[in-house]
Amino acid sequence: MSKTDWAYLSNDLVYGALFVYTIAFIIYTYETAFAVKANKEGSSSEIDRTKTAKSGRIATFVYAIATIVLLLGVVARGVSAGRVPWSNMYEFSITGALTFSLAYLIVGRKYDLRWLGLPISIAVLLILGTAITLLYRPTAPLVPALKSTWLVVHVAAAILSGGVFLLSNTIAATYLWLDSMERKGERSAFAKRLPSLEVLDQLSYRLVAFVFPLWTFAVIAGAIWAEAAWGRYWGWDPKETWAFITWILYAAYLHARVTAGWKGRKAAWLCLLAGSTYLFNYVWVNVWGTGRHTYSGL
Amino acid sequence: MSAPELQGISLLRYLWRQLTSMRTALILLLLLGLASIPGSVFPQRTQSPLKVREYFENNPSGAKLMDRFYLFDVYGSPWFSAIYLLLFISLIGCVIPRSWHYFREIFKAPTPAPSSLENMEGFQQLDGKLSDAEKWLKKNRFRIARSGKTIAAEKGYLRETGNLVFHLSLIVVLLGIAGSSVFGMRGEAIINVGERFINTPTSYDNLAPGRFFSIANLPPFTIKANNFDATYDPETNAPLDYTLTVTTQDAIDAPLIKRTVKVNEPLTFGSTRVYLQANGYSPLVTVKDKTGAVKFEGPVPFLPQDANLTSIGAIKVPDMDPQIGFVGSFLPTAARDKVRGGFSSFPELLDPRLLVSVWKGDLKMDTGVPQSVYRIDTDEMERIGLWALRIGETYQFEVGSITFNGVIPWVNLQVVRDPGKQYALFGSILAIIGLMISLFIRQRRIWVREVNGKLEIAGLALNRLPGLEDEIHRMVTEMKGAK
Numbered sequence: 169m170s171k172t173d174w175a176y177l178s179n180d181l182v183y184g185a186l187f188v189y190t191i192a193f194i195i196y197t198y199e200t201a202f203a204v205k206a207n208k209e210g211s212s213s214e215i216d217r218t219k220t221a222k223s224g225r226i227a228t229f230v231y232a233i234a235t236i237v238l239l240l241g242v243v244a245r246g247v248s249a250g251r252v253p254w255s256n257m258y259e260f261s262i263t264g265a266l267t268f269s270l271a272y273l274i275v276g277r278k279y280d281l282r283w284l285g286l287p288i289s290i291a292v293l294l295i296l297g298t299a300i301t302l303l304y305r306p307t308a309p310l311v312p313a314l315k316s317t318w319l320v321v322h323v324a325a326a327i328l329s330g331g332v333f334l335l336s337n338t339i340a341a342t343y344l345w346l347d348s349m350e351r352k353g354e355r356s357a358f359a360k361r362l363p364s365l366e367v368l369d370q371l372s373y374r375l376v377a378f379v380f381p382l383w384t385f386a387v388i389a390g391a392i393w394a395e396a397a398w399g400r401y402w403g404w405d406p407k408e409t410w411a412f413i414t415w416i417l418y419a420a421y422l423h424a425r426v427t428a429g430w431k432g433r434k435a436a437w438l439c440l441l442a443g444s445t446y447l448f449n450y451v452w453v454n455v456w457g458t459g460r461h462t463y464s465g466l
Numbered sequence: 467m468s469a470p471e472l473q474g475i476s477l478l479r480y481l482w483r484q485l486t487s488m489r490t491a492l493i494l495l496l497l498l499g500l501a502s503i504p505g506s507v508f509p510q511r512t513q514s515p516l517k518v519r520e521y522f523e524n525n526p527s528g529a530k531l532m533d534r535f536y537l538f539d540v541y542g543s544p545w546f547s548a549i550y551l552l553l554f555i556s557l558i559g560c561v562i563p564r565s566w567h568y569f570r571e572i573f574k575a576p577t578p579a580p581s582s583l584e585n586m587e588g589f590q591q592l593d594g595k596l597s598d599a600e601k602w603l604k605k606n607r608f609r610i611a612r613s614g615k616t617i618a619a620e621k622g623y624l625r626e627t628g629n630l631v632f633h634l635s636l637i638v639v640l641l642g643i644a645g646s647s648v649f650g651m652r653g654e655a656i657i658n659v660g661e662r663f664i665n666t667p668t669s670y671d672n673l674a675p676g677r678f679f680s681i682a683n684l685p686p687f688t689i690k691a692n693n694f695d696a697t698y699d700p701e702t703n704a705p706l707d708y709t710l711t712v713t714t715q716d717a718i719d720a721p722l723i724k725r726t727v728k729v730n731e732p733l734t735f736g737s738t739r740v741y742l743q744a745n746g747y748s749p750l751v752t753v754k755d756k757t758g759a760v761k762f763e764g765p766v767p768f769l770p771q772d773a774n775l776t777s778i779g780a781i782k783v784p785d786m787d788p789q790i791g792f793v794g795s796f797l798p799t800a801a802r803d804k805v806r807g808g809f810s811s812f813p814e815l816l817d818p819r820l821l822v823s824v825w826k827g828d829l830k831m832d833t834g835v836p837q838s839v840y841r842i843d844t845d846e847m848e849r850i851g852l853w854a855l856r857i858g859e860t861y862q863f864e865v866g867s868i869t870f871n872g873v874i875p876w877v878n879l880q881v882v883r884d885p886g887k888q889y890a891l892f893g894s895i896l897a898i899i900g901l902m903i904s905l906f907i908r909q910r911r912i913w914v915r916e917v918n919g920k921l922e923i924a925g926l927a928l929n930r931l932p933g934l935e936d937e938i939h940r941m942v943t944e945m946k947g948a949k
Contacts, residue, residue, distance in 0.1 A: 308699065309699060311704055311705050311706075312706070313729050313730070315707075315728075315729070315730055318730075374932070380901070380905065381901045385898055388891075388894045388898065391894070392891070393730075395884075397729055398743075399739070399741040399743065400652075400882070404505055404512070404513070404540075405513070409503075416495055416496070416499035417499060419495065420496055420499075423491075426929055458514070
């Protein structure tokens with residue numbers, strides 16, 4: 169197969185993944201709607217999952233298939249370019265959607281996250297949709313500054329951290345939403361099936377604590393690379409500055425939790441703020457920003 | 467008279483305690499993040515001095531006001547430095563007493579059990595013997611203290627070590643960065659291919675030594691640029707590869723070594739590294755006066771303005787009477803449209819063109835005011851000609867002629883001595899290791915008490931990591947199985 173064939177194959181697979189994710193999204197929607205109905209009919213306090221368990225399992229299975237198709241799409245993109253597929257925003261986005269989905273599926277093996285399926289599939293559809301429509305660029309060779317083993321190490325660590333940060337953000341946002349609902353009174357029928365606030369609080373913390381060393385490593389690997397490519401390991405380039413801000417906020421979050429005993433609402437807001445700086449860094453610095461992290465258009 | 471003095475000391479002590487409190491440290495940490503934002507919004511002198519100048523031209527009064535608050539030098543500003551210095555003092559004030567406390571803790575027995583275990587985590591009651599519980603805890607390498615009918619056990623002391631290592635290594639990183647800026651240097655030089663760079667202060671276009679860096683310590687290496695190859699993607703015009711081949715000497719009489727330099731592969735001379743940072747073209751020109759005498763000859767580096775290396779530059783010939791200056795643009799692949807006029811459509815030399823406008827008058831090179839080599843102040847000069855030259859062509863003007871002989875590439879070498887970077891790297895690696903230890907190791911206490919012939923077991927997860935309840939369950943099952 170020629171490079172162009174691989175590029176076409178990759179595009180087809182990414183489109184295919186988008187299609188399969190849409191099916192998963194529809195089943196998740198059905199499952200959610202059905203669960204709401206079941207909860208309304210059944211006893212008001214009990215969370216009834218048995219009736220929706222099957223459709224939930226099917227949705228997650230379809231979601232996993234979509235993720236495998238996306239994985240193949242990312243790999244084919246890499247083969248067509250003859251390198252890791254991490255040199256522009258389109259490639260970051262499809263890989264980011266992949267790590268986000270993988271984080272959801274992997275964490276879901278240990279904790280019951282099926283209730284997250286609907287918001288997660290919406291998020292992935294948005295990421296992939298933006299990537300395909302706005303960010304798409306044909307595969308191009310690397311510019312000299314990117315020709316380094318550190319591309320693999322630094323970008324892999326950054327994208328992986330991003331996927332987990334995003335998942336933790338989704339959970340923290342859910343926490344805040346449910347919390348405001350509970351403060352006003354009872355949870356709505358839809359929300360009754362979601363886990364308790366305490367579980368959400370713990371889960372988003374654990375995800376951050378797990379991935380924070382990896383994010384630290386991503387920043388340090390970037391510094392080592394910058395030393396080789398640009399002659400300085402830290403230069404307050406906008407991307408570096410915002411990576412630093414994200415790092416600081418998550419560090420503050422961990423301190424606040426472990427040492428100062430923050431929990432619940434305050435902690436969730438801080439977590440959400442920290443995760444937003446990651447997203448801001450990704451979108452703003454790449455699209456509107458200046459500095460040395462902007463390559464090849466986008 | 468001693469009362470106010472004491473007050474002073476107690477005030478200081480109070481301030482110190484405030485500064486080194488966790489709350490202050492957290493606030494300072496968040497402030498540091500907040501303070502670094504403006505540097506990513508406004509252009510910074512250290513990164514893009516040209517954009518700062520543009521800012522001043524577009525909005526002089528606003529820029530002046532912003533400059534007063536160091537908004538163009540955020541990361542070197544007094545307020546930014548104040549925040550991180552306070553943060554590090556706070557950190558040191560936090561970490562050192564804690565290390566000492568922890569050091570003594572190592573030799574102490576585990577914390578005694580609380581009076582009631584019922585409210586602790588994983589509380590269980592079972593029939594069993596205290597000695598079995600002790601055996602299990604010993605086997606699982608808990609540190610144990612038994613007093614009467616109570617056992618206090620603790621495990622995972624390493625977590626606190628990791629925590630301290632992490633914070634101490636941040637101090638190492640900061641010292642490394644400080645060391646680099648004080649004992650290091652960085653400088654830039656543009657050299658034409660074929661020329662030799664000798665590492666002396668005068669060879670630099672700009673040189674920024676650290677406060678304690680002695681210029682006499684510049685290592686005496688030389689670099690001769692033999693060849694520079696740049697390849698570009700024919701479809702996207704993006705660069706594919708830059709390769710510079712050089713001949714280096716570590717000292718004047720040292721052996722000659724052939725080496726290559728690429729963007730990610732700098733040259734290393736001891737603790738000094740040389741980076742390939744930018745490249746462009748130098749048109750080769752000859753300027754003659756009316757009599758045909760050569761007044762200027764050689765390559766003139768032009769400054770690229772875009773990705774296709776449309777470049778601008780100036781050729782100054784003060785030896786002619788009147789003085790002559792050429793304001794030029796160089797196009798490696800000439801193209802033209804109505805909006806931009808002449809521009810380059812590809813970065814390689816496919817159809818090179820040198821556009822010059824000829825000015826006569828005073829070049830003002832004797833005024834002592836530093837001038838840009840790429841620009842001419844034409845305010846008090848008169849334009850006497852305008853022409854586009856291909857290679858080999860000559861343009862005759864009122865008082866002489868200019869010939870465009872050819873083009874050679876130039877490269878911008880960045881020379882950096884960064885003696886603190888090993889320490890910063892060492893500190894960073896240590897920080898990650900410490901961080902992982904402190905986040906992933908569970909420090910927990912387990913207490914066992916015999917009450918009315920039954921055993922009560924409960925514990926406390928000090929860093930709130932999950933797993934303690936499972937562990938207590940396992941302990942209970944294994945104790946039962948052992949019987």
